[in-house]
Amino acid sequence: MSPGGDPLFDTLFRSTAPDSEPAQTVVEGADPNAVVDEAVARPPQPIDSAVPLRAVGTRSRAGNSMSRTRAALLDGARSAVLANGTRVSMAQIAAASGVAKATLYNHFRTRDAVLGALVADEVRRLVEQAQAIPLGEALRGCASAIGSNSLRAALAEAEPEALVALATIPPVGTVEQASSDSADVAANPLWERARAAIDAALTADRPAGAPTPGPQRREMILRWLASFLLSPGDEAQIAFDVTALLGSAASNPVDSGSSSPGDPHPSGAPG
Incomplete structure (x- = not known):
């Protein structure tokens, strides 16, 4: 049987090939006889799977989490300074804050x-x-x-x-x-x-x-x-x-x- 008469062949391959010329659209304000590809004339459409944009002036969950962590670190630092003075170490500050030293260094590079x-x-x-x-x-x-x-x-x-x-x-x-x-x-x-x-x-x-x-x-x-x-x-x-x-x-x-x-x-x- 020739490929042209095989329904399976038609389903798998011929459906992906264009059956006609690409759609063309007349651009408003241009020469009426001039045509362009529809893909060029049409503005970009939003992608459903794209990451949603945050409204200006709002704070992301990550930003809120960072603020809470920083506040907790300052509370811990306050307790550590009360107990040890300003010569307190980063390890003491981290311990008083209940976080790992790596978390403390993510927010503050030095004592x-x-x-x-x-x-x-x-x-x-x-x-x-x-x-x-x-x-x-x-x-x-x-x-x-x-x-x-x-x-x-x-x-x-x-x-x-x-x-x-x-x-x-x-x-x-x-x-x-x-x-x-x-x-x-x-x-x-x-x-x-x-x-x-x-x-x-x-x-x-x-x-x-x-x-x-x-x-x-x-x-x-x-x-x-x-x-x-x-x-x-x-x-x-x-x-x-x-x-x-x-x-x-x-x-x-x-x-x-x-x-x-x-x-x-x-x-x-x-x-």
């Missing part, structure tokens, strides 16, 4: 990177807690939180020199020159974040039509807050300081750039 992230996380918590509440209340809350912070207390006893480094505020506009793994707080953008938060609070708190407070007022408040790293104050002293700071701001909303005669808190932090 200094962990410590820098831990300090930045403490500042982030303070900034978030102080948002959307009156300035005076925010300052009192931040000063009390800094003075009573468990990490601060542990370092004050075991490594007071580390607190001096933390309380040293870099000049305005300082950008980190070291690597992102540096634990040197003076090279960390957390102070710039604190400055931005104070600026926003001062601007929001000023009376309608009043001039914007100058940078000196912000620096005075920043150094006052940093001083509680070295010398916590009681509630009465903190309330007195806040009244003095805000009263001074109200009487002199625009700073001339000259030095202030003093710091409300008697143990002002080095700057």
